[in-house]
Amino acid sequence: MTKSTEPQTATNSSPVTLINVVEIPHDQVDTFVEGWTERVKILSEKPGFVSATLHQALAGETRFQLVNVALWRDQQALSDATKDPNFSGSTRATSTKLDVSTNPGLYRVAADQVAAGSEG
């Protein structure tokens, strides 16, 4: 019996969304955003990067203070890009400095909806 640790997906050449749900104390959010801004610049120069948006909770008591939603051409491009030592070094520096727990996962769009009438 073998157990695959690869994400289950129909095809690895499909566009993929990386969502990272971040648990972090409210007073450390600004420092995380600074580091993220540095790291995303590195990634934005890699083949297959499409876009990334870091969302910050409006309320200090929201459980997940930050949520990153990033689009990539495919899983392989994302995997290759994050091997850059400048990226992984900055990620490690952030984890050491801050009381942060990250929950990255790969996602596909299950369903979506635009405003009624906006197609007409």
Added chain:
Amino acid sequence: MTKSTEPQTATNSSPVTLINVVEIPHDQVDTFVEGWTERVKILSEKPGFVSATLHQALAGETRFQLVNVALWRDQQALSDATKDPNFSGSTRATSTKLDVSTNPGLYRVAADQVAAGSEG
């Protein structure tokens, strides 16, 4: 001493992103998606709804199996829309039927990035 339960925000008339991070067993995901699809149709007819995208994890072991990212014109529009009894009834039905824990929060964009060179 009073404690505000309102989300902290500079202005309530700014666009807002609702992100709902969903904890649910992998084998209940499809049922949740069905119910979400019904509910989002109700919301899409409300003033101020812009768009909503339900993301589903590729891997069954991902901690957060579903993440909804929805855009609204402003907080008031969102607040008014979710008072519809058809919406809240469907939400209650889902929570009763499924072993689901939802974590909705209001967010603004802290930082974003598009692919290098895509602006040229």
